[in-house]
Amino acid sequence: MLLGAQFTEYVQKNVSLYHYRNGIPLTTKAAANFMRGELATALRKNPYMVNIVLAGYDKETGPSLYFIDYIATMHKVDKAAFGYGSYFALSMMDRHYHPDMTVDEAIKLADQCIEEIRSRLVVAPQNFIIKIVDQDGAREHSWRRTTKD
Template sequence: MECVFGLVGDGFALVVADTSAVNSILVHKTDEDKVMLLDSHKLLGASGEAGDRVQFTEYIQKNVHLYQFRNGIPLTTSATANFTRGQLATALRKSPYSVNVLLAGYDKDIGPSLYYIDYLATLHKVEKGAFGYGSFFSLSTMDRHYHSGMSLEAAITLVDQCIKEIRSRLVIAPPNFIIKIVDKDGAREYAWRETINEAEVAPPVEAFPEAGTITA
């Protein structure tokens, strides 16, 4: 029941993702970070099969770094989006990646931007977007309340509304979410929205009594 969504505001873009690592009916952890920092001014939120998601996002990150090392300048957000789409399109004809991504970035002369790229290599520049089962509720909430040029405070309020809808309406809702933003000051983690603390899930297991010891 993954969910990744994002939006563009006044001078910033943000990406929100659930933090559950699941396989079939099992939840392995609830603090998985699915929003990668590609470089100082880019974020990549991904959903999909865990192996594809990790491998593909790390591949994009390393190639973005390689381009900057070779050329001395970073890729723009638009160029990064087109490179990402190209890699998905190439893989689509060989061994497809089961991964969908939202790419958020900030460019000095352009400002914030958000790109929607799905596993079929569809690319769109958007002001708001979402993937996963939670998108049914986050997209409808953003359609109603989002407006261009939102302040950061208004955007975070909208994010909290989306998370509330996902938690209350999705049959099996992810408990924790991470919020990251990118603006002129760079890409960074902004906040977590938690209902489960990983440290509290599994209390310490008491040691078994020694062999031959009789306990009451």
């Protein structure tokens, strides 16, 4: 079985190679379909055990979010989470998410999801990173830490 980090690096290099060879970058949808295809091919040989949430912004179509699971099922979604904490996070998102959220509202919702995971999950992760993906690119917004450095 191959590790998720290896798959991530493999995808990054192939997406860059596509851009280099063709002179145009892949759209978010094309990158998601490439990842799904690679996972489907690997599923028959040496599967990757990864779940993927891919966010992107394309000039023509705007923002998009894709969820791809370890058996190569892909869905375009409005909100996504995976792992044990996803049960709590998705219920918070179902209640509070709306399509025209501002960045501040989205950060507040992310904080609510993190708090819900920390309070309800027995073995909750210690640290969380909030990232923003928009027309300006992908960037780290902030860390939510429960331990001191």
